[in-house]
Amino acid sequence: MVETITANQLRDWIDAGESFSLLDTRPEGSFEAWHIQGAIQYTYKPDFEFAVEEFREATGLSSDDSVVTICAKGIASHDLATHLEDSGFEDVTVVEDGMEGWSEVYDVVEIPTSGDLEVLQFQRRAKGCLGYLIADPAAEIAAVVDPTRHVDRFASAASERGYSIEHVFDTHVHADHVSGGRELAEYVGATYYLGADAADRGVDYEYEPLARNEVVTVGDHDLKAVPSPGHTSEIVSYLLDDEAVLTGDTLFVDSVGRTELQFGDGAADTGAQRLYDSLHRTLLAEPDSVTVLPGHFAVDADGTTDVTPGEPVASTIGEVRTELDLLAVDRETFVARLTASLPEKPPNYEQIIDINAGRDEPEDEAAATELELGPNNCAASGD
Numbered sequence: 001m002v003e004t005i006t007a008n009q010l011r012d013w014i015d016a017g018e019s020f021s022l023l024d025t026r027p028e029g030s031f032e033a034w035h036i037q038g039a040i041q042y043t044y045k046p047d048f049e050f051a052v053e054e055f056r057e058a059t060g061l062s063s064d065d066s067v068v069t070i071c072a073k074g075i076a077s078h079d080l081a082t083h084l085e086d087s088g089f090e091d092v093t094v095v096e097d098g099m100e101g102w103s104e105v106y107d108v109v110e111i112p113t114s115g116d117l118e119v120l121q122f123q124r125r126a127k128g129c130l131g132y133l134i135a136d137p138a139a140e141i142a143a144v145v146d147p148t149r150h151v152d153r154f155a156s157a158a159s160e161r162g163y164s165i166e167h168v169f170d171t172h173v174h175a176d177h178v179s180g181g182r183e184l185a186e187y188v189g190a191t192y193y194l195g196a197d198a199a200d201r202g203v204d205y206e207y208e209p210l211a212r213n214e215v216v217t218v219g220d221h222d223l224k225a226v227p228s229p230g231h232t233s234e235i236v237s238y239l240l241d242d243e244a245v246l247t248g249d250t251l252f253v254d255s256v257g258r259t260e261l262q263f264g265d266g267a268a269d270t271g272a273q274r275l276y277d278s279l280h281r282t283l284l285a286e287p288d289s290v291t292v293l294p295g296h297f298a299v300d301a302d303g304t305t306d307v308t309p310g311e312p313v314a315s316t317i318g319e320v321r322t323e324l325d326l327l328a329v330d331r332e333t334f335v336a337r338l339t340a341s342l343p344e345k346p347p348n349y350e351q352i353i354d355i356n357a358g359r360d361e362p363e364d365e366a367a368a369t370e371l372e373l374g375p376n377n378c379a380a381s382g383d
Contacts, residue, residue, distance in 0.1 A: 002078060002092055003092070003094070004078075005093055005094070005095060005096065006101060007098075007105050010102070010105075011309075015309050020067065020093075021040060021061055021067050022036060023039070023040050023059065023067055023069045023077075024036070024041050025042055025043065025045075025069060025070070025076045025077050025080055026041075028041060030072070032301065034099075034373065034374040035099075035301070035302060035303055036070070036126075037302060037304050040059055042059050042080075044071075046076055050083040052084075052088075055087075065089070065091070067084060067093070068093045069081045070095040071099070073097065073100050074094060074096045074097050074098040074100075081094045099373065100369050102125075103126045103127060103373060105124070105125045106122050106123060106150070106153050107123040107125060107310060108120055108157060109310060109311065110312075111132075111291070112312070113243060114243065116136065116138055116220065117135075117241070117243070118137055118161075119133070119134050120135075120157060121313065122148075122153060123307070123313065125309070126299065126303075127176070127177060127374075127376050128298060128299040128375055128376050129146075129295070129376060130293070130296055130297060131147045131148055131154065132144065132145040132146065133154060133157055133158060134218055134223070135158070135163045135219075136220055138219065140162050142161075142163035142164065142166070142218065143165065143166065143218045144169070144184060146169070146170055146174075146179075146248065148177055149177070149178045149179065149183065150180065151180040151183050151187055154184055155184065155188055164188075165190050166190050166191065167190055167191055167218060167223075168181050168182075168184050168185040168190045168192050169194075169223070169238060170356075171195075171249070172232045172235035172248055173194075173198065173201050173232060173357050174353075175346055175349040175378065176346040176352065176377065176378050177352065178352060178355055178362065178372060182205060192206075192208065193210050194207045194208075194236070195209065195236035200233055201262075201357055202357055204357060205358035210225035213225065221240065222239075222241055224238065224239040225238060226238065226245070226282060227282075228247070228251075228282055228283060229271075230257060230276070230277075230278045230279075231248070231249040231256075231257030231258065231259060231275065232249075232262045235249065235250055236248070237250055239286070239290075242290065244291035244292075244293050245293065245317075246293045247283065247292055247293065250275065250278055250279070251279060251283055251292060251294060251320065252295075252297070252379055253292065253294055253313060253315040253320065254324065255326075256279065256379070257378060257379065258338075258342065258343060258379060259274075259275055259339070260339070265342060268339040269335050272334065272338040273331065276331050276334045279327060280327075283317065284321055284327065286317050288317050288318025289316060291314055292314060292317060292320055293313075294314075296379065297313045298379060299375040346376060347371075347373065348372075351371060352371055352372070355371075
């Protein structure tokens, strides 16, 4: 009988350096658009006729190899694994929930802080989404910023630590993934916040609007709303005491946010000019010691990333100021570089925006998963 593992177990095997060949049975187009680093592509569906010699020739695998099969949902890969086992392959394992499960794998990482403050970073490994839990341990009160739709991850982390989530924030109307902000706030009975300018995006649900420099307290700690438009018109960064700033898609550790998803390709320069001002007049005006906690990290279509699992995705204002050359150029050069070559748009971004603005909703959990499949494409390198 074929053995199965979860996507989380696959993550653990990869991190531990286990030796196996990962076989992705999805069609070539789906594979090229998004796959796990190092995977081998071999198209297979349950109604395909299987010939083991053709398989060996196509993949270079033999019956002595340890093989892990994965597909979209775990169906085709299980059928293929059965064929392989029947053909003499003795070490075959199936990822039971497929790439859908892989898209839900999270790493929870503690961000170093000073004093009585806890910050947890939730790293959605396949998509590069980052969310945060901010807590005052003494008061046992927490806030969550930019939660994804897998709200149980955030609620469980708070509950395990004895925290009550009283506030939930989104930095902006996201374009690459379905936000869990409203759902989490409703689930735990918290207040849900967006920046005051979210009304201009046609947001069609109730939220607490935050004006410029408005402060929400989390126990003895302050989260201050700092508008930083450019990626979108309403995006807000959140300054946590004088220690960290959660920048959403305005500033990443190695790039800045793209500017045409809301404004359109023809008006990308408008967003780029606003982004320049947000960076230089707002975020870079903070002390060099302030930690930068972004809303995403880069994951390429082939699964490669510069992020080390289990390590914080963070920088400081001083580090990005000196290391990100795009921040050293003048306004005209910045705009020209940012709009010269626009990256591929995130899959289904217009529908995802409508969902996050409350104008649409996914039919069910499976539909939401399908909408989000693939890495995020919210950054602009300005190369």
